[in-house]
Each structure stands twice: as C-alpha cells, then as structure tokens.
Amino acid sequence: MLLFSLRTYTYLPLRIFLLTIFFWLLLVAGLQAQIITVVDKTTEQPVALVNLISPDGKITATTNAKGKADISEFKAVNEINFSLVGYRTLTLAYAAVAQMNFTVALTPSSYSLNEVVVSASKFNEKREEVPQQIQVINARELKFMSQATTADVLAQTGNILVQKSQLGGGSPIIRGFEANKVLLVVDGVRMNNAIYRAGHLQNVITLDNAVLDRAEVVFGPGSVVYGSDALGGVMHFYTRNPILATTEKSKNIQVNAFSRYATAANEKTIHVDVNLGFRKIGFLSSFTYTNFSDLRQGKRRNKFNEANGLRTFYVQRVNNQDSIFRNANPNQLRPSGYRQYDILQKIKYQPSENISHLLNIQYSTTTDIPRFDRLTLLRNGKPRFAEWYYGPQKRLLTAYTLDKKGAGAFYDNSRLTAAYQHIAESRMDRDLNNVFRNNRLEAVDIYSFNWDFEKDTGKNEFRYGVEGNHNTVQSSAFKYNVNTSETSPLDTRYPDGGSTMSSVAAYITHAYEASPKFILHDGLRYSQVKLTANFKDKTFFPFPFDDVTQQNGALNGNLGLTFLPGKEWRLAGLVSSGFRAPNVDDLSKVFESVPGTVIVPNPNLKPEYTYNAELTLTKGFNQRVRVEGTGYYTWYRQAITTQPGAFNNETQINYNNQLSRVLTNVNAQKAYVYGFSGNLVADISAAVSLTSSLNYTFGRIQTDSTDYPLDHIPPVFGRTAVNLKLNKFQGEFFAQYNGAKALRHYNLLGEDNFAFATPTGMPAWYTLNLRTAYQVHKYIQLQAALENILDKHYRVFASTISAPGRNFSLTVRGSF
Structure with a gap:
C-alpha cells in the first residue's frame, strides 16, 4: 500500500507536466x-x-x-x-x-457580370460599363482550346473569321476589315508596322498562345486609344507575368508543360514554362516547339464541286531537274508543313507595392513556310512554280515596362513602356524549269514608347497618354542560280534606298458616372505620321520620282453612353472615328497580287478614315443567361482600294516573265460597312452551359452608278457550343458554320481571291467538333479532341488553302 502511494506520488508531477503540454498544444493549435x-x-x-x-x-x-x-x-x-x-x-x-x-x-461560369477589361482604355474597367463590344478569351479557355496557333484560337471565338493562304497563316477579319486595317497589340506594344499589307497577313502566328494569359478583342474603331490602323478593331494579347512569392523567406516555383499530337497535319508540339518567384523579383521562362507536316484536308466534298481543292501533283527537284509527280493522296496538301519555335523570358522586379519593373523578351521564328496556293497555279497546263515559300518569319520583341501607383495630383496609376522590335520576312519563288530563284528580303526595326496615365476624381475618370513610333525598312533582292549558286540583281519589293515611317500622338479619354445607371464616355486623339521612301535603283522600274515624302495629321474622337437601368438590362451607344495613314506597303510596293496583275506605287495616297455608329442591347436573366446584340454602321471615307492603273502611261507591263495588268492603290471616294453581331451565354445548370454567336456583315464601294462589293467582307458565320463541367472533367460539343458567299459579292480586283472560288462562289459549310479534358491526377491532365468529325472538305472565305479534315488531337499537361 505504501509502495503504491509512493509510485503515485512519483508519477503525479509527470502527469501534470504532460497534461500541461497537451493543453498548451491545443491552445497553440487554436491560435494557428x-x-x-x-x-x-x-x-x-x-x-x-x-x-x-x-x-x-x-x-x-x-x-x-x-x-x-x-x-x-x-x-x-x-x-x-x-x-x-x-x-x-x-x-x-x-x-x-x-x-x-x-x-x-x-465551378467555371460562362456568365460573368463583373468581368474586367483592359484594352478599351489601357486600364482596368468593368466590361458592363464600357460602350464598346469586347470579347475576352481568358487563360482557362485558352488552355481548354489547346490550339496549334493563335490564329486558330481567334477562329474558335465565333466572332472573328480567319483567312488562310497557307498552313502557316491566319489573317483575322473583324467587321469586314483585315490585315493592316485591324490592329495587333501584345503587352501594350503595337505589332503593326510599316510593311503590314492590305492583303492577308500571317503575323499573328508569331504569338505563342501557350504563354498567353488572356486576349481581348475590341470591335470597331479604336484609334482614339491606339492610333492608326485600328479601323475594324483591336486585338490585344497579354502574355503571362512572373508570380512573386508572398513572404520574404518563401519561393514561388511553378512548372507547366504539355505535349500535343494532332492528326490532320501530323502536328507535334511541346511546351514548358517555369516560374521562379521571390518576394521582390520573379522570373518566367517559356519555350514552345511545333512541327507541322503536310496538311490533310477533308474528303467529304460538296457534290457540285467534287474536284475542288484536290492536290493532284507536286514538284520536286531531282538531279538538278524539276520533276512533276502525281500525288498519291490528293487530300494531302504537299508541300505545306513547317516548324516553329517560340521563346519568352520575363523578369519582374517589384521593390514596393506601388512600383514594379518588367523586362519582356519574346522571340519567334519558323522554318521556310510553303505558299501553298501559289504552288497550285498552272501555266500552259503545267505548274507555274517549282518553288514558292516564305523564308523564316522572325519576330523579336524587347520591352521595358514601369508601373507606378500612388495618389498624385495628376495621376493615380501610370505605365511607361519602351520597346524595340525586329521583324524579318522574305519571299522566294522560282518558275518551273527556271534555274533562277527570286529572293526578296525585308527587315523592319521598330522603336516605340507609350506613357499612359489614369486619374480618378470620384465621378470622373481620366485616362491619357503620349505615344511615339519609328519604323525603318530595308528591302533587298537578288536572283540565285540553284545550279551554280551565282547571284544577280533583282527588283526589290519596297524602295531599295530604304524607307522610314514615324508617328507621334497624344490622347485623352474620360468617363463620367452621372449616376449608377448612366455612364458617359468621350475621348480625343491627335496623331502626326510621316513617311519617307527612297527609290535609288531604277534599273527595273524607271519611276518618275526619286523619293516620296508624306506627312499626315489626324484628329479622332469618340462619344459613348452606357445605360444600366437595372434588372440586368444594359444599353450602350457609341459613335467613334478611326484613321489609317498609308504605310510603306501601301505607298511604294511593287507586288504581284495575283498572277497576271502587278501593283505599282502611288505616291499620292492619302489617309483613310472611318466613322462608326453602333448600338448594343444586353439582357440578363437571373445572372445565368445573357443575350446581347450589336448593330453597327461604318462610313468608310478615302478608302484605300486596288483599282486599274497605269505605269508610264502603259496599262500592261512585263513582271516576273509575264505580261501583267497594272493595278494601283487609290483612295476610293466612299464605301460603307454595316452589320450585326448576336451572342448568347447561358448557364443552364450547375454543370451545363450553352454559348452561341452569329455575325452578319455587308460592305460596298459607292460609285456613280452601281455600288461595287468591298473586299474582305465575310459571309454570315457563327458558332454554337454546349459545355459540360463536372468534377475533374470538362467537355464541349460545338458547331462552327459559314454561309455561302456568292460570286457576285466578290471584289474581283481586291483580296477576295475570286480565282480560288468555285464557279458559284464559296459554298456554305459547317463542322461538328468535340473536345474534352480530364484531370487524371492532381498534377496531370489529359485532353482529347475530335474536330471536323464529319471530315468535310471546305474553305473559309477568301482562303486559298482548304481547312483541315477530321483532326484528332491528344494533349497531356502537367502542372507542378
């Protein structure tokens, strides 16, 4: 008994100690x-x-x-x-x-009432308060789309038509405006340069959609904020930024990678990006490689045009001789494949909450890209060309951005961006059985700065800024003997003495919230543009001038009203103007638009202007359904269009060994474009949503007699999709569709490519498509898609290469 008491007494302090520790642990856990x-x-x-x-x-x-x-x-x-x-x-x-x-x-939602947009004013605004029609493609949507190029991403929106002349192409059309009449912007830096042409462009493919954070499309003139070229709209692409750590001692390390294979072009893509973030400094590195083989088009054809698009032959050089081969698979478009490399490096330094510095380096390059449509042309029953390809398309961007926040007398937020871009393009062509290859090379250097400010004074918000751009263009050319490697002189595409194009501008926009229901928007911009082109060697074309100098000024404005009466109604009206100064391509290019025609310089070109009025009506239902319709009418003045002309009083000249009709760019007196866009977004249930879009555009050049079709005007088109979102799974079944474009609505002198249409024009088409994504593991996602399920053969309006046939793609993603 005594022993038991002693033991109890001995262990009692230990028990008390352990209980004390236990209660302290509970207390600490509660405080954690x-x-x-x-x-x-x-x-x-x-x-x-x-x-x-x-x-x-x-x-x-x-x-x-x-x-x-x-x-x-x-x-x-x-x-x-x-x-x-x-x-x-x-x-x-x-x-x-x-x-x-x-x-x-x-759960991701298709309907968003408070979405924020940046592109309308360069600073954050609620989308519902902005009078412009804007479409946003966010990072989650970009990832789920899993498209090979940014051009393909835009084509998937249902509100932008994308024309293609080759597999490595993609020229967006917005409200009937295309190429140098719509503006591309990446991370606040305009991509449009002095040689952006009026035809069809493929520059958008140099943007790597695998590293995009979002894309915003502003429909209608955007010249007040962005200046020249923004006639039809602005496409602003935002790449991802480094993500910093939240504490001094922590690190934010993220790795994303994916590999994709797609059957239609035997596409193989690999991508990896790494984020390393400390408290004040962060690094983001990205690399993407894509390999395309020859494209396979759809084999189910319109019974009235069963031979349309068949590739029955191709040319190869064997033993120093051009040989024509029969294509064993006429649906295999030989040659059309190419490879592309995209690199991005960003460094962000943020010493305080109010200041951040960002260094942004982007580089994109390709291998040679076959110009497929030119390789299908015949002359005297044989292929006209043995070779026609774009040389490596290179884009280098180096930009520095300073963001500064803080309530000051004149601004709350400011952003300074200084950038340098280098663009290299080239075109190589060689006639069948001709040993000389024509080589034309262009190099463009662009220096730019933007300084933008924002000031909020309560009911008034002011955004203003200044901008400057300077382009230098160097153009060279030579003939190359493929047998002997000898070279000889050749006429250049642009003035061989060099060209420059510079612009300076200042703008201010203002938003006045008269009440929570009424928001008034207005803005002004003045731009000054100067262009100089020097024609040094006149051996090939004895131009009656040695140089061309132009200086143009433009004042643009907009006025908008957003009315939010409640019950999810929204009414927005906007009148705006846009302008585009003639660039080096418009003014001084010698170019074979289509075989048998040649465009010659016109030093008397003037700027073109648009005046736009639009009205948007939006109605929501229980914050689950949104129906929106936008109608617009655009007056197009001094429109630069291609018309018959003369060179030294001759209406025909010899160009590229062919007697060619002379065309020239002129300012048509008047043109007009009008149309309608309708969009539906509905969250039917917690798991199912529906989206649909429809676009109609009509455009004409006004003449003294009958109005003539304006080129770049697409047929009616749209997209409808049903989405399913479950735990770990997302699926989408969608249809894309285009109406017919009758031949009588084609512009025979412009860029509609009527020579590649069927005898009745471009037939209507639709495709059925399915894509899915499943999260097999916390770090691994598997995506599978089947596009053009019915394997239909079709061409998008103005395209000179057929669209992909049935395309199965498989993507494996890892996020760590």
Whole structure:
C-alpha cells in the first residue's frame, strides 16, 4: 500500500507536466492560422485571387497564387462567400468548409457580370460599363482550346473569321476589315508596322498562345486609344507575368508543360514554362516547339464541286531537274508543313507595392513556310512554280515596362513602356524549269514608347497618354542560280534606298458616372505620321520620282453612353472615328497580287478614315443567361482600294516573265460597312452551359452608278457550343458554320481571291467538333479532341488553302 502511494506520488508531477503540454498544444493549435485551398472544379488546380467575404462585409481574404487563404477570422461568422470573375459565386458555412477538409472547388461560369477589361482604355474597367463590344478569351479557355496557333484560337471565338493562304497563316477579319486595317497589340506594344499589307497577313502566328494569359478583342474603331490602323478593331494579347512569392523567406516555383499530337497535319508540339518567384523579383521562362507536316484536308466534298481543292501533283527537284509527280493522296496538301519555335523570358522586379519593373523578351521564328496556293497555279497546263515559300518569319520583341501607383495630383496609376522590335520576312519563288530563284528580303526595326496615365476624381475618370513610333525598312533582292549558286540583281519589293515611317500622338479619354445607371464616355486623339521612301535603283522600274515624302495629321474622337437601368438590362451607344495613314506597303510596293496583275506605287495616297455608329442591347436573366446584340454602321471615307492603273502611261507591263495588268492603290471616294453581331451565354445548370454567336456583315464601294462589293467582307458565320463541367472533367460539343458567299459579292480586283472560288462562289459549310479534358491526377491532365468529325472538305472565305479534315488531337499537361 505504501509502495503504491509512493509510485503515485512519483508519477503525479509527470502527469501534470504532460497534461500541461497537451493543453498548451491545443491552445497553440487554436491560435494557428486555418488555411483554406480553393481549386478549379474541373481541373483541381489552385485558383488565385478568389475573394472571400463575410455576410456583413467586415471580414475579407484573398487566395494567393497557390489558391490558399487564411480564414481564421471567419470562425465567428455563419457563412463565407467565395467569388471570382469567371466562376460561379459560392456561399458556404464555416462548418461545411471544415467538412470539406478546407478545400473548396469552384465551378467555371460562362456568365460573368463583373468581368474586367483592359484594352478599351489601357486600364482596368468593368466590361458592363464600357460602350464598346469586347470579347475576352481568358487563360482557362485558352488552355481548354489547346490550339496549334493563335490564329486558330481567334477562329474558335465565333466572332472573328480567319483567312488562310497557307498552313502557316491566319489573317483575322473583324467587321469586314483585315490585315493592316485591324490592329495587333501584345503587352501594350503595337505589332503593326510599316510593311503590314492590305492583303492577308500571317503575323499573328508569331504569338505563342501557350504563354498567353488572356486576349481581348475590341470591335470597331479604336484609334482614339491606339492610333492608326485600328479601323475594324483591336486585338490585344497579354502574355503571362512572373508570380512573386508572398513572404520574404518563401519561393514561388511553378512548372507547366504539355505535349500535343494532332492528326490532320501530323502536328507535334511541346511546351514548358517555369516560374521562379521571390518576394521582390520573379522570373518566367517559356519555350514552345511545333512541327507541322503536310496538311490533310477533308474528303467529304460538296457534290457540285467534287474536284475542288484536290492536290493532284507536286514538284520536286531531282538531279538538278524539276520533276512533276502525281500525288498519291490528293487530300494531302504537299508541300505545306513547317516548324516553329517560340521563346519568352520575363523578369519582374517589384521593390514596393506601388512600383514594379518588367523586362519582356519574346522571340519567334519558323522554318521556310510553303505558299501553298501559289504552288497550285498552272501555266500552259503545267505548274507555274517549282518553288514558292516564305523564308523564316522572325519576330523579336524587347520591352521595358514601369508601373507606378500612388495618389498624385495628376495621376493615380501610370505605365511607361519602351520597346524595340525586329521583324524579318522574305519571299522566294522560282518558275518551273527556271534555274533562277527570286529572293526578296525585308527587315523592319521598330522603336516605340507609350506613357499612359489614369486619374480618378470620384465621378470622373481620366485616362491619357503620349505615344511615339519609328519604323525603318530595308528591302533587298537578288536572283540565285540553284545550279551554280551565282547571284544577280533583282527588283526589290519596297524602295531599295530604304524607307522610314514615324508617328507621334497624344490622347485623352474620360468617363463620367452621372449616376449608377448612366455612364458617359468621350475621348480625343491627335496623331502626326510621316513617311519617307527612297527609290535609288531604277534599273527595273524607271519611276518618275526619286523619293516620296508624306506627312499626315489626324484628329479622332469618340462619344459613348452606357445605360444600366437595372434588372440586368444594359444599353450602350457609341459613335467613334478611326484613321489609317498609308504605310510603306501601301505607298511604294511593287507586288504581284495575283498572277497576271502587278501593283505599282502611288505616291499620292492619302489617309483613310472611318466613322462608326453602333448600338448594343444586353439582357440578363437571373445572372445565368445573357443575350446581347450589336448593330453597327461604318462610313468608310478615302478608302484605300486596288483599282486599274497605269505605269508610264502603259496599262500592261512585263513582271516576273509575264505580261501583267497594272493595278494601283487609290483612295476610293466612299464605301460603307454595316452589320450585326448576336451572342448568347447561358448557364443552364450547375454543370451545363450553352454559348452561341452569329455575325452578319455587308460592305460596298459607292460609285456613280452601281455600288461595287468591298473586299474582305465575310459571309454570315457563327458558332454554337454546349459545355459540360463536372468534377475533374470538362467537355464541349460545338458547331462552327459559314454561309455561302456568292460570286457576285466578290471584289474581283481586291483580296477576295475570286480565282480560288468555285464557279458559284464559296459554298456554305459547317463542322461538328468535340473536345474534352480530364484531370487524371492532381498534377496531370489529359485532353482529347475530335474536330471536323464529319471530315468535310471546305474553305473559309477568301482562303486559298482548304481547312483541315477530321483532326484528332491528344494533349497531356502537367502542372507542378
């Protein structure tokens, strides 16, 4: 008994000590932060910037780059509201969150009431308050699309038609405007340069969609904010930025990679990007490689045009002789394949919350890209060309951006961007059985700066800035003997003495919130553009001038009103103007537009202008369905169009060994474009959503007699999709469709490529498509898609290469 008491006495202090430690651990655990993780329901990937708020709005939190947030303070409240643009709002009790092991999954939403856009004014604005029609493609949508090029991404929107002349191409058309009449911008730097042509461009493919954070498309004139070229609209692409760590001692390391294979062009793509973020400095590195083989077109043809698009032959050089071979598979478009490399490097330094520095380096290059349509042309029953290809298309961008925040007398936010771009393009062609290859090379250097400011004074918001651009163009050419390697002189595409194009501009925009229902928008911009071209060697073309100098000024403005009467109604009206100064390509190019015609310089070209009026009506239903319609009418004045002309009083000249009709660019007196765009977005249930779009455009050049078709005007087109979003899974079944374009609506002298149409024009077409994504593991996602399920043969309007046939693609993604 005594022994038992002694033992009890001996162990009692130990027990008290252990109990004390236990209670202290409980207390510390109670005081420790309770961390929640918010993920995407379909991908299980962390979602950043989710807003957590209590019912009374007094307690808030925001998820970090890893989707995590501290919700310790929410224990005392009944509910937590989770919200983020692009996701369904979710309200949960704290106890329910605990039962989920503090992991909450948000469902992506097709309907978003508070989406923020940047491109309308260069600073953040609520989309519903902006009078312009704007379409946003976010990072989640870009990832799910899994498209090979950015041109293909735009074609998937249902509101932009994309023309192609070769597999390595893609020329977006917005409201009947294309090429140098729409503006491309990347990370605040305009891509349009002095040699952007009026025909069809492929420069958009130099943007790597695998590293895009979002893309915004502003429909209609955007010259007040962006200056020259923004007649039909602006496409602004934003690449991802480095993500910094949240504390001094932590690091933010993220790795994303994917590999994709697609059957139609035997496409093989690999991509990897690495983010390394510290508290004040971060690095983002990205690399993408794509290999395209020859494209296979659809084999199910319109019974009235069964031979259309068949590739029955191809040319190869064997033993120093051009040989014509029969194509064993006429649906295999030989040659059309190429390879592309894209590199991005960003460095972000943020010494404080109010200042950040960003260095942005982008480089894109390709191998030779066959100009497929030219390789199909015949002369005297035989192929006209043995070779026709674009040389490597290179784009280098180096930009520095300074962002500064802080309430000052004249601004709250400012952004300075200084950039340098180098563009290299070349064209090589050789006639059948001709040993001389024509080589024409262009190099463009662009220096630019933008300094933009934002000031909020309550009901008034001012955004203003200055901009400068300077382009230098060097053009060279030579003939190359493929047998002996000898070279000889050749006429250049642009003036051989060099050309320059410079612009300076200042703008101001203003938004006045008269009440929560009425928001007035207005803006002005003045631009001054100067162009100089020097014609040094006149051996091939004895031009009656040695140089051309032009200086043009333009004043642009807009006035808009947004009316939000409530009950999810929205009415927006806008009148705006746009302008485009003639560039080096318009003014001084010698170019074979189509075989048998040649465009010669016109030093008397003047700027072209548009005056636009549009009205948008939007109606929402229970924050689940949105129906929107936009009607517009554009007066097009001094439109630069191609018309018959003369060179030294001759209407025909010899060019590229062929007697060719002389054409020249002129300012047509008047033209007009009008149209309608309709969009439907509906979240039918928590898992099913519906989207649909339809676009109609009509354009004419006004003449003294009968109005003549304006080129670049697409037929009616659109897209309808049904989406399914489940745990770990997302699926989409969609149809894309185009109406017919009758031959009588073609512009026979412009860029509609009527020679590649059928005898009745471009037939109507539609495709059925399916894509899916499944999160097989926290870090691994598998995507599979089947495009053009019915394997239909079709061509997009004005395209001179057929669209892909049935295309199965498989993508494996990893995020770590």
